[in-house]
Amino acid sequence: MKPRAIITLWALLLALAGVFTARVHVDSSLNAFLPRAHSPDQHLLLDQLRSGPAARLVLIGIRGTDAQQLPALSRGLAAKLATNKRFLRVANGSAGAFRHSGDLLLRYRYLLAPTPRQHPYSAAALHADLQARLGELASPASAWFSQLLPRDPTGALQALAARLQPEHAPHQCGGVWCDEQGRRMLLLAELRDAGGGFAAQAQAIRAIRADFAALPHADSAQLLLSGVPAIAVNTRDQIRFDATLLSVLASALLIGLLLLSYRSVRLVLLSTLPLASGVIFGIAAVGLLYGGIGGITLAFGITLLGVAVDYPVHLFSHLRQGENAAKTLRRLWPTLRLGVLTTALGYAAMIVADFPGLAQLGVFAATGLLAAALTTRWVLPGLLADYAPRPWLPRWQPPARLRTIVRGMLLIVAAAAAALVLHHAGQLWQDDLAALSPVPAQARALDHSLRSALGAPGPRMLFVVRGSSAQQVLQRSETLQPRLQQARQQGLLSSYEMAARYLPSVRTQRVRQAALPDMAELRSALVKACKGLPFDPATFAPFVHDIEAARKLPPLRPAMLQDTALGARIAPLLFAQASGRWIGLVPLAGVVDPTALAHWYAKATLPGSDLVDLKQQSNDLMSNFRAEALQRFAWGALGMLLLLVAGLRRLRPLLRVIAPVALALLVDVAVILAGGSRLSLFNLVTLLLVAGVGVDYALFFNRRESDPAERTRTTHALTLCLLSTVTLFGILATSGIPVLRAIGMTASVGAASTFLFAWALAPQSATSRQAPRA
Amino acid sequence: MISGPATRRPFARPRALHIAACIALLAWCALAGRAQAADAAISFNRVLQDLAAVRSVDVPFTETRHIAILTKPLILHGSLIYRRPDFLEKKVTAPIHQRFTLNGDRITLVDAQGRKRTISLDMAPEVSSIVGAYRALLRGDRKALEFNYWTKFSARQDHWQLQLEPKSRKLSQVIKSVVIDGVNARITRITTEQASGDRSVMRIRAPVTHSG
Numbered sequence: 007m008k009p010r011a012i013i014t015l016w017a018l019l020l021a022l023a024g025v026f027t028a029r030v031h032v033d034s035s036l037n038a039f040l041p042r043a044h045s046p047d048q049h050l051l052l053d054q055l056r057s058g059p060a061a062r063l064v065l066i067g068i069r070g071t072d073a074q075q076l077p078a079l080s081r082g083l084a085a086k087l088a089t090n091k092r093f094l095r096v097a098n099g100s101a102g103a104f105r106h107s108g109d110l111l112l113r114y115r116y117l118l119a120p121t122p123r124q125h126p127y128s129a130a131a132l133h134a135d136l137q138a139r140l141g142e143l144a145s146p147a148s149a150w151f152s153q154l155l156p157r158d159p160t161g162a163l164q165a166l167a168a169r170l171q172p173e174h175a176p177h178q179c180g181g182v183w184c185d186e187q188g189r190r191m192l193l194l195a196e197l198r199d200a201g202g203g204f205a206a207q208a209q210a211i212r213a214i215r216a217d218f219a220a221l222p223h224a225d226s227a228q229l230l231l232s233g234v235p236a237i238a239v240n241t242r243d244q245i246r247f248d249a250t251l252l253s254v255l256a257s258a259l260l261i262g263l264l265l266l267s268y269r270s271v272r273l274v275l276l277s278t279l280p281l282a283s284g285v286i287f288g289i290a291a292v293g294l295l296y297g298g299i300g301g302i303t304l305a306f307g308i309t310l311l312g313v314a315v316d317y318p319v320h321l322f323s324h325l326r327q328g329e330n331a332a333k334t335l336r337r338l339w340p341t342l343r344l345g346v347l348t349t350a351l352g353y354a355a356m357i358v359a360d361f362p363g364l365a366q367l368g369v370f371a372a373t374g375l376l377a378a379a380l381t382t383r384w385v386l387p388g389l390l391a392d393y394a395p396r397p398w399l400p401r402w403q404p405p406a407r408l409r410t411i412v413r414g415m416l417l418i419v420a421a422a423a424a425a426l427v428l429h430h431a432g433q434l435w436q437d438d439l440a441a442l443s444p445v446p447a448q449a450r451a452l453d454h455s456l457r458s459a460l461g462a463p464g465p466r467m468l469f470v471v472r473g474s475s476a477q478q479v480l481q482r483s484e485t486l487q488p489r490l491q492q493a494r495q496q497g498l499l500s501s502y503e504m505a506a507r508y509l510p511s512v513r514t515q516r517v518r519q520a521a522l523p524d525m526a527e528l529r530s531a532l533v534k535a536c537k538g539l540p541f542d543p544a545t546f547a548p549f550v551h552d553i554e555a556a557r558k559l560p561p562l563r564p565a566m567l568q569d570t571a572l573g574a575r576i577a578p579l580l581f582a583q584a585s586g587r588w589i590g591l592v593p594l595a596g597v598v599d600p601t602a603l604a605h606w607y608a609k610a611t612l613p614g615s616d617l618v619d620l621k622q623q624s625n626d627l628m629s630n631f632r633a634e635a636l637q638r639f640a641w642g643a644l645g646m647l648l649l650l651v652a653g654l655r656r657l658r659p660l661l662r663v664i665a666p667v668a669l670a671l672l673v674d675v676a677v678i679l680a681g682g683s684r685l686s687l688f689n690l691v692t693l694l695l696v697a698g699v700g701v702d703y704a705l706f707f708n709r710r711e712s713d714p715a716e717r718t719r720t721t722h723a724l725t726l727c728l729l730s731t732v733t734l735f736g737i738l739a740t741s742g743i744p745v746l747r748a749i750g751m752t753a754s755v756g757a758a759s760t761f762l763f764a765w766a767l768a769p770q771s772a773t774s775r776q777a778p779r780a
Numbered sequence: 781m782i783s784g785p786a787t788r789r790p791f792a793r794p795r796a797l798h799i800a801a802c803i804a805l806l807a808w809c810a811l812a813g814r815a816q817a818a819d820a821a822i823s824f825n826r827v828l829q830d831l832a833a834v835r836s837v838d839v840p841f842t843e844t845r846h847i848a849i850l851t852k853p854l855i856l857h858g859s860l861i862y863r864r865p866d867f868l869e870k871k872v873t874a875p876i877h878q879r880f881t882l883n884g885d886r887i888t889l890v891d892a893q894g895r896k897r898t899i900s901l902d903m904a905p906e907v908s909s910i911v912g913a914y915r916a917l918l919r920g921d922r923k924a925l926e927f928n929y930w931t932k933f934s935a936r937q938d939h940w941q942l943q944l945e946p947k948s949r950k951l952s953q954v955i956k957s958v959v960i961d962g963v964n965a966r967i968t969r970i971t972t973e974q975a976s977g978d979r980s981v982m983r984i985r986a987p988v989t990h991s992g
Contacts, residue, residue, distance in 0.1 A: 141878070143847055144878060145891070146889075149974050149975075152978060153976065540850045540852045541850065545849050
């Protein structure tokens with residue numbers, strides 16, 4: 007095929023892929039990078055992380071210099087948000103759940119409240135109740151009790167209200183929630199689960215900020231937002247800002263570097279073609295296979311394609327005066343091809359991974375890399391057909407002794423690195439699920455401090471109650487309840503929460519309803535109950551009326567609680583899964599000895615109720631995931647090795663390629679560990695890039711050169727490759743975002759050490775020895 | 781979270797509890813009045829001055845509560861205890877046992893069954909205005925007292941009377957007035973009128989005081 011035809015075909019394909027790429031949906035959630043669940047409990051855990059009510063909770067703090075203003079700001083913000091349809095509920099401590107669903111609770115109190123006495127409406131039981139009420143009238147709050155008494159002599163409403171009060175209520179300042187020191191006001195806002203995903207979250211966060219800014223005196227105070235939605239929005243904005251700023255900076259530096267080296271605008275422009283084509287074809291491939299691409303996959307993928315920046319550099323640096331580009335490339339191609347294939351194979355190992363993020367990443371990186379290589383091979387020479395190169399090469403050659411010295415030093419460094427890695431062998435991996443999220447440490451610290459001030463730390467142990475319907479779950483929870491009371495008496499736990507405590511099952515409500523006496527019966531019981539007490543039975547007419555009304559009420563069901571405060575309280579504890587099955591969560595507090603608790607429950611388990619240790623599940627999930635990722639990478643490494651064996655065929659050249667890459671990876675890992683972090687997914691993926699770059703460097707350093715000038719050209723090319731990689735990723739390493747920093751650090755340290763190792767371990771002069779035949 | 785019904789049957793509306801509680805506190809903090817031998821009518825400032833000098837008090841009381849829904853008044857016996865600077869306790873010993881304590885900014889109520897409930901004073905702004913007033917009274921700080929209440933002081937020789945009416949509308953929806961009577965050196969009676977019409981009269985017997 008003629009070059010012109012090839013270029014036309016390529017342009018056509020690129021345009022097609024570009025048009026398709028523009029329509030590929032970029033999913034900005036982290037979901038694709040959450041590991042896949044292997045057990046129902048893990049499934050539940052991940053579901054909760056993705057879309058559970060906890061994932062829709064915005065934690066709000068208000069801080070300011072004028073402490074007197076803060077409570078008013080909290081009230082003002084809560085009032086504004088309460089009218090916003092995006093929020094299911096807003097709480098700032100000023101009005102409890104009780105008042106919001108007050109009517110409902112008042113009407114249903116005799117079906118919802120527990121009845122501790124045997125025959126709750128007998129004369130004897132009522133007499134005892136009235137005595138207790140008399141005691142309340144002796145208390146300092148008698149005004150409130152006396153007002154309630156005619157309607158509620160049994161104290162059902164009080165018992166119900168007591169249940170609705172959170173045990174770990176935050177402190178109060180001026181009638182609203184605040185932290186212990188009274189410096190920050192605290193609010194909670196739960197987003198309505200109306201779909202819309204990230205865009206809806208971003209709008210809700212914007213709404214909070216706008217509402218706050220519009221409050222009087224808002225400029226004297228500062229709004230702090232945390233919780234999953236706020237973190238997601240802020241992190242994405244920050245990553246976007248950092249990534250844009252840093253990549254503009256890096257690109258400018260890179261262009262400067264290339265201009266300085268090649269002194270040709272044309273070459274600099276052409277050098278972007280392979281990478282750009284790689285990105286476009288990569289997105290198109292993932293879009294075709296998966297219907298969309300994760301934002302993180304894309305970011306990682308482009309990182310992995312960083313190798314492709316080197317391909318045009320190899321070509322440009324090897325151009326000779328009077329030689330056309332196609333000929334130059336034919337010379338380089340065997341070495342380049344082996345490098346490309348090896349790296350692509352390494353990346354492709356991820357394709358078969360068991361979780362979508364990694365698989366997408368494999369498809370993107372392998373496709374993109376091949377596209378970039380093919381663009382370099384077939385398109386660039388065509389575009390350079392009429393180009394007259396004016397090569398410029400540095401005259402300086404490193405003295406031969408330098409290489410020997412560096413080699414010795416590098417081997418010492420490698421030995422030290424090996425010792426360090428061995429020393430950390432037990433704590434190599436970051437198994438904290440939270441570390442998967444690209445959230446800056448500062449945001450995590452804010453989240454933690456707001457969460458603990460609100461008294462809402464995530465529980466570790468919980469019971470999961472499953473059933474085919476909400477009612478079955480509620481009934482099973484009620485069966486579990488006496489067991490939990492027993493566990494509490496044994497000191498295995500201090501408290502628990504469950505939907506059935508707020509909303510008993512229909513069956514229980516019917517039992518309570520059946521026990522309600524008729525009017526005549528109740529009146530005569532009241533007359534007897536009042537004997538010897540300073541009460542007139544006629545006072546309790548409202549009570550008789552309410553009992554009569556309660557006898558005819560349809561039992562309260564979860565669906566009837568929609569949009570009430572009580573419903574909001576129950577929602578995180580009782581919900582349907584996509585499969586239609588129902589789940590009840592029973593978080594436990596004050597569990598000192600999880601093993602003892604598990605042991606106690608295992609002695610007599612209840613059907614449908616499982617004790618789950620979330621931390622254990624999350625750790626299992628992470629180690630499964632890590633094992634899988636490592637296995638993929640190991641297969642990738644093996645593939646790369648086999649390909650190198652096939653390409654190089656002889657042991658010595660093979661060792662000269664493998665040893666520098668392996669040693670450089672070792673040093674890179676040691677540098678990460680020495681920095682005080684553990685290996686995460688981000689590090690692993692970037693190490694893959696380092697391996698790809700390293701194979702390239704080593705192959706070119708070991709390439710058979712026809713003359714010293716060619717050797718100089720190779721050194722020039724590789725030095726430029728190294729400088730561009732270190733520039734790109736070194737700038738990324740200055741980012742405040744942990745993911746970007748981890749990638750940047752790992753890549754730049756890795757590239758530098760792999761270059762040094764490859765250079766130091768390469769034969770003195772490839773021309774004088776048997777060079778690898780590629 | 782829930783801990784069992786046995787340990788918790790709290791007051792469902794703490795604010796009401798506080799307001800009522802603080803009124804009671806406000807009332808009996810006037811107990812700290814000391815003997816004043818003078819032929820002329822005693823002055824408000826003199827009473828405040830004496831209150832400020834008191835170190836501790838422990839007096840028995842009898843309280844009669846007239847509550848609309850009861851067929852006869854509820855009569856409580858017990859004692860009131862004050863220790864400088866900010867400890868106050870109302871102990872009911874008959875017909876039931878109850879203990880109500882204000883220490884610093886914590887309010888604690890222990891009921892007949894020994895169940896304890898503690899709440900911080902920060903719960904509501906109205907409450908802190910009440911507590912502020914009683915503290916002002918104990919400090920002898922007339923300005924701070926008159927910030928939240930209309931005060932009316934009258935005296936005839938050794939008999940004096942202090943009437944307090946809340947200035948804020950919110951507070952006056954709960955409490956109509958508090959009248960503190962003193963005879964010579966002694967507070968003899970605290971009468972509290974609720975906005976609902978219920979009324980309590982607390983008679984105090986001879987105090988045991990230690991001044992310093």
